[in-house]
Amino acid sequence: MRAYVIHGPQDLRLDDVPERDLGPREVRLALVYGGICGSDLHYVAEGRAGNSVLRDPMVLGHELSGRVVEAGSAVTDLAPGTPVAVNPALSCGACRMCRAGRTNLCFSMRYMGSAAYRPHTEGGFAERPVVDRDQCVILADDADLARAALAEPYSIAAHAVNRAGVAGARVLITGGGTIGALSAIAALRAGAARVTVADIQSGARERVAKLAGVDVLDAGNDDAIAALAADPAFDVAIEAAGAAAALNMAMSCVEPGARVVQVGFLPTSGIDLNLLITREIELLGSYRFVDEFDAAVAAVLADDRLAAAITGRHAFADAEAAFASAADKTRHLKVMIGADAARR
Ligand SMILES: [Zn+2]
Ligand SMILES: [Zn+2]
Numbered sequence: 001m002r003a004y005v006i007h008g009p010q011d012l013r014l015d016d017v018p019e020r021d022l023g024p025r026e027v028r029l030a031l032v033y034g035g036i037c038g039s040d041l042h043y044v045a046e047g048r049a050g051n052s053v054l055r056d057p058m059v060l061g062h063e064l065s066g067r068v069v070e071a072g073s074a075v076t077d078l079a080p081g082t083p084v085a086v087n088p089a090l091s092c093g094a095c096r097m098c099r100a101g102r103t104n105l106c107f108s109m110r111y112m113g114s115a116a117y118r119p120h121t122e123g124g125f126a127e128r129p130v131v132d133r134d135q136c137v138i139l140a141d142d143a144d145l146a147r148a149a150l151a152e153p154y155s156i157a158a159h160a161v162n163r164a165g166v167a168g169a170r171v172l173i174t175g176g177g178t179i180g181a182l183s184a185i186a187a188l189r190a191g192a193a194r195v196t197v198a199d200i201q202s203g204a205r206e207r208v209a210k211l212a213g214v215d216v217l218d219a220g221n222d223d224a225i226a227a228l229a230a231d232p233a234f235d236v237a238i239e240a241a242g243a244a245a246a247l248n249m250a251m252s253c254v255e256p257g258a259r260v261v262q263v264g265f266l267p268t269s270g271i272d273l274n275l276l277i278t279r280e281i282e283l284l285g286s287y288r289f290v291d292e293f294d295a296a297v298a299a300v301l302a303d304d305r306l307a308a309a310i311t312g313r314h315a316f317a318d319a320e321a322a323f324a325s326a327a328d329k330t331r332h333l334k335v336m337i338g339a340d341a342a343r344r
Pocket of ligand 2: 092094096106108
């Protein structure tokens with residue numbers, strides 16, 4: 001079968017890879033949609049995503065929906081053809097983080113399409129990916145499988161919102177890309193009083209204002225940021241841009257003592273952490289998700305604002321064009337590849 005294999009920086013190939021036998025608890029799927037993530041783009045551009053460095057060729061992809069082709073001997077509830085959303089996280093269930101319920105911090109996490117550990121965990125951008133039964137969320141037969149492939153990025157956003165605590169709060173989100181836009185909607189769904197998205201790009205601001213119906217702020221407007229630093233107008237911030245300036249801005253625009261949740265991977269320099277001290281900011285990391293996935297599937301299937309984050313679709317064979325679209329942040333949020341995408 002064909003699969004999107006990343007061999008190194010700037011070396012993504014549509015390779016023919018062998019199919020393997022199923023374990024008793026495993027399921028072979030026909031991929032229907034796969035969403036291209038920022039981390040996929042980083043693996044392609046730089047051969048790494050955050051601190052996960054590619055050391056061997058790896059199949060990309062962790063935002064997936066599909067239909068069951070065949071199931072292992074111990075799987076009794078997945079008939080061929082059943083549509084599923086795929087939770088890409090497979091935690092060990094036994095380590096002390098898993099036992100404490102913080103499965104996203106599992107010491108031996110296997111997360112599809114991730115080079116965090118070696119051997120790397122193969123991803124799902126393959127014609128027939130194999131997953132564990134426990135990773136499949138069964139969908140209705142008429143479910144929109146493009147939407148279902150949004151469940152993973154929406155889970156990331158929902159986890160950041162859960163870490164932040166937004167009910168009744170004035171929420172600042174820095175970065176109007178996919179995670180920022182999905183976080184804005186997640187914050188509204190979680191009862192935020194007001195959501196403002198800051199971005200330096202006017203196109204991103206316009207898009208998120210239209211998509212999520214939120215206020216926007218020009219992160220490049222130094223006077224506006226200085227006024228907010230002097231008189232903070234937010235109770236909590238979610239930093240989804242992964243930029244030092246955005247984190248500095250988030251810390252300066254929230255009320256003293258407020259919480260700032262970092263969900264975008266940051267560069268290692270340019271960050272001014274002194275506001276942590278003088279304003280007693282609580283800076284929290286947010287990594288992947290814990291138990292948000294099932295609710296995320298329901299949300300993406302039901303909420304048209306979330307579905308509107310899908311801005312491009314390419315056939316599975318169009319790897320190069322699909323990744324070029326996904327990298328074009330001025331035009332796209334979430335780009336999907338799919339076996340049947342060309343027909344839609
Ligand atoms: Zn992702
Ligand atoms: Zn574990």
